[in-house]
Amino acid sequence: MSIEPEFRQDPVCGRWAIIAPERSHRPKTLEGAEPRHRREGERKPCPFCPGQEYDTPDEVLAYRPFDSSPNGPGWQLRVVPNKFPAVRPDLVTLSSTADSTADTTTDKNMFLASPGLGRAEVLIECPEHLPDPTHLSDSQFSAVFSAYRDRLIALADEVQLAYASVFKNVGAEAGASLGHTHSQIIATPIVPGIIESELAGSAAHFSRTNRCIFCDIAHREMTDRDRLIAQSENFLVLSAFAPRFEREFWLLPKRHVSRYEAISSAECLELARLMKRVLSSLDIIMDKPAYNWSLHTAPLRSTEMPHYHWHIEVMPRISRPAGLEWGFGCYIIAVSPEQSAREFREHLS
């Protein structure tokens, strides 16, 4: 077998996997850490710290003074290709057919596989070796949300890419391998399954009601307040109604907008302040748990969609999915979303 990455689709369910043997070589400093919480093992120097820029591929975006040099110190935020990528941009030319960059080979109409084309990027959120996103300053945290926007806009120029999955892993239990706070972007020729499912579900709701389901949820939750955790002028934070993890929460804009790329710099700062407040509350309630967040937005180059609505889902990795969850897709949650919202509200600063 080649060690080049490959997309594969389950022939029964349609679930996607990326077979990426190179990933097994990535360094891990969090491996030995206590799994549920966030402590780092010993490894110096950190490849994401200033002065170690030679240890990452050349930056594709940096917020840095005009008089500083690319790939040298002085930056406030850097986005670099992942050194151990799950997908690779150079596979276009390796494809056996020239007419499609997202070449899909069907195997007796059953086993679908295609080259693991795409871009895997790491967004290094600050120069300081901070493992905890709530320790970012408001402007640093805001820059993270601006950089998400800037990369989504840039990646849309690559027509072979259909979707950019933006996410963050905090803590070893959440899959992080390095402690220095960072996000990841994996842009692919496929639209991932959960986004497909959200697009289909929200389109079905729109065809029934002529309304965006996320707008309906926002309206309902602002009225009922049972699952309302926090809000700012333009954003809401909600305890998920049918979560996969205990204390799962979602952030979404109050006004309808399907494309995250439309966010303004002022909104990035507002979102950052709101997210920091809620994450700090989570850290108090659960003693700094590991968590993931993911930015759910419309596919690259889509025009504004009346049925879809961007949002961020945050999943604390407290509960352990087991046989019922992995085998059947049904999630047992021992803390009710309403109880969770109450506790979040009690500990908000």
Next chain:
Amino acid sequence: MSIEPEFRQDPVCGRWAIIAPERSHRPKTLEGAEPRHRREGERKPCPFCPGQEYDTPDEVLAYRPFDSSPNGPGWQLRVVPNKFPAVRPDLVTLSSTADSTADTTTDKNMFLASPGLGRAEVLIECPEHLPDPTHLSDSQFSAVFSAYRDRLIALADEVQLAYASVFKNVGAEAGASLGHTHSQIIATPIVPGIIESELAGSAAHFSRTNRCIFCDIAHREMTDRDRLIAQSENFLVLSAFAPRFEREFWLLPKRHVSRYEAISSAECLELARLMKRVLSSLDIIMDKPAYNWSLHTAPLRSTEMPHYHWHIEVMPRISRPAGLEWGFGCYIIAVSPEQSAREFREHLS
């Protein structure tokens, strides 16, 4: 909020959650164990050991000598209601409407919730305090597969139940809370999402080809052998083509059959011997990892389906799903399924 369990469906994706606050009270002896592997903390006595029958609800099935007393020692295998159930049978009468036992209240057509009606059972696989299923004798392991069948047949008598999810968690990382080897059954008025997805995907394949997709997969994998791990007269073990976990494998019957209930006692023994061989190989390759398995079979009371095919999926909990997996439903796998199959074959006894 009530502490009664409740089913909830995500309004966008249709994913199901069971909100079950009582689950937080269950005892855990594996909690402090090293997470990836299988070691047990100190807790005596084990509620699943002989002599402790008073510590579990009354058995609903037991393989025991005719002259032994129910809920006393002497048994070879016991199935008891879960003392800390995710779903409960007594919620039928608590439903606010009398006309449906699976009463679903729609809330402005968006937030679907219904009482957490169902049966949660624990299948205690042997009297000995064995944490490792490969240490079961062939006849003990075979009895586990017979008991799955017997409970599926019994649960089908309860017309309010649509599906029985049968699964097993081995090791703390896989969600097990007690070390004594056991399986679980959670029978519900809903058909779980992954089964719905498999039924839909296999029905679509059947409508295109007039063939069962699992039969097609079995035929293809027996011919190619790249992902064939092991086989016996009637069963195959395959490395999953597009897995969610590294070294995920599936067991399925070679002949077409949608309902697990049709398995014979001789086939249970054959399946047990095959499963033990493959699990022992996994234990060598990965140093006794935590894992889950789940039995995917047709819904309760269904007649034989031409498009569906029962099988067991085994998911070693080696790799850690992170933001891409949980946020987007796309799985990064660092060991190719073909490499995995080779290693399984090398270590088969």
